[in-house]
Structure formats: structure tokens, C-alpha cells
Amino acid sequence: MAKLDTIIRGGTVATASDTFRCDVGIRDGRIAQLGEDLGQAGEVIDAAGLLVLPGGIDSHVHFCQDSGPGIVMADDFESGTRSAAFGGNTTVMPFCIQQKGHGLRQALKDYHALAEGKCYTDVSFHLVISDPTPQVLGQELPALVDDGYTSFKVFMTYQDLALSDLQMLEVMATARETGSFVMVHAENYDAIRFLTDRLERAGHTAPHFHGTSRPVPVEREATHRAISLAEIIDVPVMIVHVSNGEAMEEIRRAQSRGLKVFGETCPQYLVLTEKDMEGLNMEGAKYVCSPPPRDKAAQDACWLGLQTGVFSVFSSDHCPFRYDDPKGKLIPKGRTSFRWVPNGIPGVETRLPILFSEGVSKGRITLNQFVALTATNHAKMYGLAPRKGTIAVGSDADIALWDANRKVRIAAQDLHHGADYTPYEGIEVTGWPVRTIVRGKTVVADGKLIGAMNHGTHLKRDRSPYAAPTGKQITSFAPAGSHKG
Ligand code: URP
Ligand code: ZN
Numbered sequence: 184m185a186k187l188d189t190i191i192r193g194g195t196v197a198t199a200s201d202t203f204r205c206d207v208g209i210r211d212g213r214i215a216q217l218g219e220d221l222g223q224a225g226e227v228i229d230a231a232g233l234l235v236l237p238g239g240i241d242s243h244v245h246f247c248q249d250s251g252p253g254i255v256m257a258d259d260f261e262s263g264t265r266s267a268a269f270g271g272n273t274t275v276m277p278f279c280i281q282q283k284g285h286g287l288r289q290a291l292k293d294y295h296a297l298a299e300g301k302c303y304t305d306v307s308f309h310l311v312i313s314d315p316t317p318q319v320l321g322q323e324l325p326a327l328v329d330d331g332y333t334s335f336k337v338f339m340t341y342q343d344l345a346l347s348d349l350q351m352l353e354v355m356a357t358a359r360e361t362g363s364f365v366m367v368h369a370e371n372y373d374a375i376r377f378l379t380d381r382l383e384r385a386g387h388t389a390p391h392f393h394g395t396s397r398p399v400p401v402e403r404e405a406t407h408r409a410i411s412l413a414e415i416i417d418v419p420v421m422i423v424h425v426s427n428g429e430a431m432e433e434i435r436r437a438q439s440r441g442l443k444v445f446g447e448t449c450p451q452y453l454v455l456t457e458k459d460m461e462g463l464n465m466e467g468a469k470y471v472c473s474p475p476p477r478d479k480a481a482q483d484a485c486w487l488g489l490q491t492g493v494f495s496v497f498s499s500d501h502c503p504f505r506y507d508d509p510k511g512k513l514i515p516k517g518r519t520s521f522r523w524v525p526n527g528i529p530g531v532e533t534r535l536p537i538l539f540s541e542g543v544s545k546g547r548i549t550l551n552q553f554v555a556l557t558a559t560n561h562a563k564m565y566g567l568a569p570r571k572g573t574i575a576v577g578s579d580a581d582i583a584l585w586d587a588n589r590k591v592r593i594a595a596q597d598l599h600h601g602a603d604y605t606p607y608e609g610i611e612v613t614g615w616p617v618r619t620i621v622r623g624k625t626v627v628a629d630g631k632l633i634g635a636m637n638h639g640t641h642l643k644r645d646r647s648p649y650a651a652p653t654g655k656q657i658t659s660f661a662p663a664g665s666h667k668g
């Protein structure tokens with residue numbers, strides 16, 4: 184048998200199901216052997232005292248995304264994947280957005296050009312459908328699904344992105360016909376517009392009123408509606424960035440009725456609340472994201488959702504803007520309210536340490552749940568398994584070595600994203616990734632960037648095993664029995 188390139192020796196391996204002591208042998212970027220006494224290799228990495236985990240997969244990030252006139256996102260592919268690698272991630276999944284009046288193919292061509300040669304980790308693009316014309320749904324999308332772009336996000340809010348219920352149904356029907364996987368941003372656009380207008384008229388314009396303009400019912404109602412629309416079409420759906428117990432309950436109830444409804448939550452809903460913005464004027468903009476962080480009860484509900492499997496994925500929703508920058512979070516001249524603060528916060532580098540520390544170190548979830556929520560389930564959900572998301576013979580050698588005892592105080596100055604702040608400043612975590620290996624090559628070790636910027640590659644994906652079976656023309660809708668109870 185050919186000599187191994189690398190052996191990771193002496194560590195404790197954890198997957199989504201098991202934790203065990205073994206060495207990992209790597210050849211040609213893939214895991215070739217698991218066991219003891221693996222013999223000689225070009226490189227031996229001493230992992231004694233460390234955890235050997237599948238590299239994180241963050242299936243919800245935003246890099247160099249068009250964010251409106253005069254606004255520039257803080258991360259391109261270079262800084263975004265660099266930050267991801269420092270945070271123990273080996274694959275990230277950003278969104279390629281269709282602009283209204285334009286096609287998907289051209290959007291993808293442009294987005295690939297931005298990523299080409301600029302990635303430290305692997306990447307795989309979701310699509311965003313903002314203009315579901317007959318041409319897009321009838322021709323472009325089916326061809327792109329066959330080409331490996333097998334998931335897309337739709338928005339129920341935001342100007343130029345929000346789809347009507349009729350459009351949601353059309354898009355979901357196409358997902359069912361093509362076997363693609365639908366992700367939904369669930370917030371009621373009209374309710375947000377109504378509340379925003381009223382707040383502005385009352386002079387409540389500071390960034391912390393962003394949360395007031397999007398209260399829990401805005402999210403709960405849209406979550407219920409998205410699930411109902413998906414039920415009518417009989418298509419699986421992922422509700423992304425769930426922030427509270429009422430929306431989580433909608434998902435849980437649908438799951439208990441046997442519907443293929445999945446949920447995602449994010450670090451901001453576990454460790455931030457609306458109180459973080461209290462007393463802040465413009466600095467409150469550092470926390471503006473949608474849905475907004477809520478209260479302690481909502482945090483507890485999100486933990487319950489993670490513990491009980493209502494949420495299958497834990498993502499960052501990394502959407503970075505610089506704070507001290509007129510092209511970032513500061514309200515542009517001539518604009519007057521929180522309405523104009525770009526939505527989104529950075530978090531790709533801190534996602535894993537926050538969940539490890541608050542979850543595993545504090546005993547809320549097991550190490551195996553951590554692996555499932557941060558890597559394995561993302562790979563399975565989005566058609567990357569078994570190549571990605573686990574430690575198994577034949578899988579890509581995407582691995583993060585963790586020091587479970589290392590204490591770190593999160594500070595913007597130590598992070599590697601393009602933003603000039605972190606909303607998690609000062610939070611102390613226990614557990615930190617000390618080496619990130621992408622397809623067998625070390626990208627980050629002991630706080631140093633070692634990898635090449637062109638090592639990361641774009642991954643075409645299989646259809647999600649959770650998506651509707653393909654090739655089925657729709658002749659009937661809502662599944663028999665779905666109205667029971
Ligand atoms: O505020 C957020 N979450 N911005 C990112 C865009 C999105 O909706 O995911
Ligand atoms: Zn969203």
C-alpha cells in the first residue's frame with residue numbers, strides 16, 4: 184500500500200455518533216486509514232490531548248454580496264474563508280443572489296469569478312431566487328440543479344427580495360419537480376413595513392428600534408405560513424435563522440405531524456439579547472440582524488431546539504459590515520433611521536467556539552451532537568455527504584483539531600474577518616480549534632495562516648436526500664393525512 188501523506192496521531196476522534204481513540208491516515212487529500220500503528224507518513228501531526236473533529240461546515244454565510252447602493256460587505260472570499268478556517272471550518276456555503284430582472288446563470292458566473300483562486304476553505308453556493316419568472320423556474324433552475332446547485336433560499340421580507348405567497352408556491356412547486364431544497368427567511372414583510380413607518384413617525388429611529396420593528400409574531404406568523412405553503416406543495420423546507428420559541432414551536436409541531444420541515448439557529452440567538460443594544464445609540468447598529476436577538480426565554484427555547492433535534496443545523500449567518508465606515512453600519516447621510524442600517528453581523532470564526540463552549544463545555548449538548556449540528560448534518564442536508572462532514576475512510580480529510588480546555592476571550596482584534604468589530608466581544612469561551620486541515624492540507628495552525636489562498640475549491644452538490652424525489656410531475660398536492668390533528 185502506498186505510503187500515507189499524513190498521520191494525525193494520538194488524538195480522540197469524534198463523529199456525529201461516536202467518540203474513540205484512533206490515528207487518522209491521510210493520502211491524496213482523503214482519509215485513507217483509521218486505526219493504530221498506521222506506520223510511516225511524510226508528516227506526523229501530534230494530536231495528543233486534542234480532539235479530532237470533522238471540520239466545520241457553515242451552511243449559511245454571506246460573502247461579497249451586493250447589499251444596496253453605497254453599502255459594501257466587509258468580507259470577500261479571501262477574508263471570509265480565511266476567517267472561517269481560523270474558526271475551525273473547512274467548508275462554507277455562501278449565497279449567490281439573483282438580482283431582479285436578471286438571470287441565475289449570469290449571477291453564478293459573476294459570483295464564481297469573485298471566488299476563483301480566493302478561497303482557503305472549500306465553498307459551495309446556494310442560490311437566492313428573487314425574481315421567479317417562467318424562464319428562471321422553467322429553464323434556468325432545473326438545469327442548475329442538475330449542475331450541482333441543489334439548494335436555494337427565498338425571502339419573505341426585504342425590498343427587492345420578498346416573494347409573494349403566489350411566488351413562494353411557484354418556487355416550491357419547482358423545488359418539488361427538480362428535487363431541489365428550499366431555505367426560507369421567514370418574516371412578515373408588510374408587518375415590518377407597518378411597524379417601521381409607525382416607529383419612524385414617532386421619532387424612534389435609533390438602531391435598537393430595529394428589534395421593535397420585527398417582534399416575535401412577525402417571525403412566528405411567517406414561519407407558520409412558510410410551513411403551510413410547503414405542506415400544500417408537499418415539499419421539504421428549511422426555516423433558517425430561527426430566533427425564538429414560538430417560531431421553533433411551529434417547526435416542532437410540523438415535524439410531529441410528519442412533515443419534512445427543518446430548522447436552523449445561530450450563535451446570536453444563544454448568547455445575545457435585545458438588552459445588548461440597550462442604552463446604545465449608533466453603536467446598537469453592531470447588533471442589527473434579522474431576525475433580531477430577543478430575550479433569555481428565547482435563548483432557552485433555541486437551546487431546547489438544538490438539544491431535541493428540532494434544529495438540525497447550527498450556522499453563523501455571517502453577514503459582515505464594518506461599523507466605523509459610511510459604507511457599513513453607519514446610517515448614510517440623508518437617511519434617518521434604523522431602516523437604513525444594513526442587516527447582518529459577523530460570526531463565521533466564532534460560531535464553533537461559542538457552541539462548543541456554551542454547549543459542550545457547559546454540558547448542554549454532547550460532543551457528538553456538536554459534530555452533528557456543526558458539520559455532519561450540514562453535509563447530509565445539502566448533498567455533500569459522505570464526502571464531507573465526517574471522519575470516515577474515503578471522506579475528504581477535512582479536520583479540525585480542538586483543544587477542549589483552551590480558554591479564549593473573544594476580541595475583534597484577534598479575529599480574521601473584514602469587519603472592524605465582533606458582537607461577541609469579551610465573551611470567554613472554553614475550547615478552541617488549534618489546527619484546521621482542508622483536504623489533507625493544513626490551512627491554519629497555532630494561530631498562523633499556512634494554507635494557500637487557492638486551495639479551496641467550489642463543490643457541486645448532490646440533491647439533498649431530504650428533498651422531494653425528482654422527476655415527479657405534480658398531480659396532487661398536500662399529502663394525504665396532513666390535515667389530521
Ligand atoms: O440580518 C441578517 N440575517 N442578514 C443576512 C441576510 C439574511 O437574511 O440571512
Ligand atoms: Zn435570511
Ligand code: ZN
Nearest residue numbers: 243245500502
Ligand atoms: Zn443569512
